[in-house]
Amino acid sequence: MNSLAGTGKHGSKSGITLRRTAFGWVCVFLLVWLPLAAMVTANNFLFIIFAMVIGLVLVSRGLAKKNIDCLRVVRSLPEEIYAETLFSVQYRLKTDHRPWGGVTIIMEEAYPLLDKGRSLRLRHIPVDEDVSAGSMCSISSRGAHEIEEGKVSSCFPFGLARYSRKFGSREPVLVFPRVDPVDDQVPFELGNPGRGVERTDPFGTIPYHFREYVQGDPYKHIEWKMTARTGNLVTKVHSEEGAGEIVVRLAGSASERAISRAASLVVHFARLGTPVSLEGPGLKVEPGVGKDFTTKLLTILALWENRPAEVDVWDNPLATTVEIDSRGEFHWNRSRE
Numbered sequence: 001m002n003s004l005a006g007t008g009k010h011g012s013k014s015g016i017t018l019r020r021t022a023f024g025w026v027c028v029f030l031l032v033w034l035p036l037a038a039m040v041t042a043n044n045f046l047f048i049i050f051a052m053v054i055g056l057v058l059v060s061r062g063l064a065k066k067n068i069d070c071l072r073v074v075r076s077l078p079e080e081i082y083a084e085t086l087f088s089v090q091y092r093l094k095t096d097h098r099p100w101g102g103v104t105i106i107m108e109e110a111y112p113l114l115d116k117g118r119s120l121r122l123r124h125i126p127v128d129e130d131v132s133a134g135s136m137c138s139i140s141s142r143g144a145h146e147i148e149e150g151k152v153s154s155c156f157p158f159g160l161a162r163y164s165r166k167f168g169s170r171e172p173v174l175v176f177p178r179v180d181p182v183d184d185q186v187p188f189e190l191g192n193p194g195r196g197v198e199r200t201d202p203f204g205t206i207p208y209h210f211r212e213y214v215q216g217d218p219y220k221h222i223e224w225k226m227t228a229r230t231g232n233l234v235t236k237v238h239s240e241e242g243a244g245e246i247v248v249r250l251a252g253s254a255s256e257r258a259i260s261r262a263a264s265l266v267v268h269f270a271r272l273g274t275p276v277s278l279e280g281p282g283l284k285v286e287p288g289v290g291k292d293f294t295t296k297l298l299t300i301l302a303l304w305e306n307r308p309a310e311v312d313v314w315d316n317p318l319a320t321t322v323e324i325d326s327r328g329e330f331h332w333n334r335s336r337e
Contacts, residue, residue, distance in 0.1 A: 016164070017164055018161040018164075019161060019164070020160065021160060021161055023160050024159075024160040027053055027056070027057055031050070034050035056160075057160065060160050063156065063157045064155075064156055064163040065163060067097055067103060067157075067163070068152065068153070068163050070096050070097040071095045071097070071102050071125070071152060072094045073093050073107075073167040074091065074092040075089065075091055076091075076092070080176065080295075081139060081173060081174075082175065082177070083140065083141055083175050083177055084139075084178045086136045087136070087137060088134045088135070089136075089137050090132065090134045091107060091133050091134065092131070092132050093105070093122070093125050093131045093132075094129065094131070096128055098127055102122070103123070103124055103154065103156045103157070104122075104123060104154050105125060105153075106119050106120070106121050106122075106152070107120040107121075107133075107150065107152055108120075108150060108152075108153065109135070109137060109148075109150050110148040110149065110151070111148065112141075112146075113137045114139065119135075120133055142175050142176060142177045142178070142256075142302045143174075143303060144172060144173075144175075144302075145172070145173050146170050146171070146173075147170065147171050147173055149167065150167050151164050151166055152164065152167050174299060174303075175302060176301070177259050177262070178264075179263050179264045179267050180260070180261075181264070182261070182265060182268050185330055186265075186268065187332055222234065222235055222236070245274075245320070246265070246275070246319065246322065247277045247320070247321040248266060248277070248278050248279070248322055249321055249323045249324065250262055250324055251323075252281040253306050254280075254304065254306060254324070255326045255327070258325065258328050259304050261324050261328040262278070263298055263301045265322065265330075266294060266301070267298075270289070270293075270294040274289070275287035276289075276293075278300060285297065287319075320333065
């Protein structure tokens with residue numbers, strides 16, 4: 001996602017606005033007081049100082065406007081943005097302001113991009129050189145948003161005023177729900193990364209791994225030799241069981257936390273290559289894998305609108321279903337057992 005700042009004359013002739021600093025207001029005061037004092041006292045020296053202040057203001061204005069007006073900015077946003085999560089906004093800057101280039105440049109973004117008060121500041125941009133810089137921003141909520149134009153400003157050269165203008169253009173972005181780690185909340189046999197190295201079954205070609213016995217495990221899956229050696233019940237789980245379909249089920253009145261937790265599960269199982277299905281009121285997404293399919297599910301969750309209807313349940317005896325309540329708690333249902 002890129003946006004290019006134009007460099008021509010626009011807006012109020014140049015599109016550049018100014019905001020006086022404390023030193024600027026001192027100059028305004030001097031421009032009013034000096035000629036009056038010179039006329040009252042007939043002091044020619046005060047007229048000389050008045051002329052010098054006018055020259056200072058004119059030089060400052062000319063250099064400051066040129067410093068900002070000659071700056072080109074390209075803004076790039078990442079392809080995937082998650083709510084309440086910091087991401088990098090990249091800028092590419094270039095100027096033909098001779099002889100010294102761009103000086104004391106400040107980059108600022110508008111809502112919904114939140115930079116936590118950490119504006120990007122660049123001391124110097126050499127003439128005709130591309131300068132890359134980045135700033136960490138975030139967006140507070142999921143859904144469709146429109147990124148506003150940014151603002152580039154500078155107090156160069158004498159700090160009498162801050163000159164600024166907008167750059168870029170408005171562009172739509174889709175923000176996915178917040179995603180948090182759920183490794184410690186996923187049942188061991190369904191994709192906990194600490195399950196250990198898989199081994200090949202000596203009586204076949206199906207790989208398997210060991211885990212501690214969980215109430216409800218079939219006795220025929222207990223590894224008695226390892227149980228006797230360790231003193232704890234150990235279950236042998238075939239990988240095909242751990243790689244079965246996962247159904248993520250959301251209620252019609254899902255809270256923001258529940259939607260965020262659903263997105264966290266989608267991302268978790270996508271990384272493991274486990275087929276994931278999504279169910280909700282009037283919604284049934286068939287299981288799938290891959291980056292494009294994961295993006296499809298995250299897009300549905302990003303645009304999720306609560307509906308009071310009950311969830312339509314499609315029973316699949318080969319799938320493991322996780323229902324997410326309004327508090328975001330997981331309720332696992334292993335249909336295969």
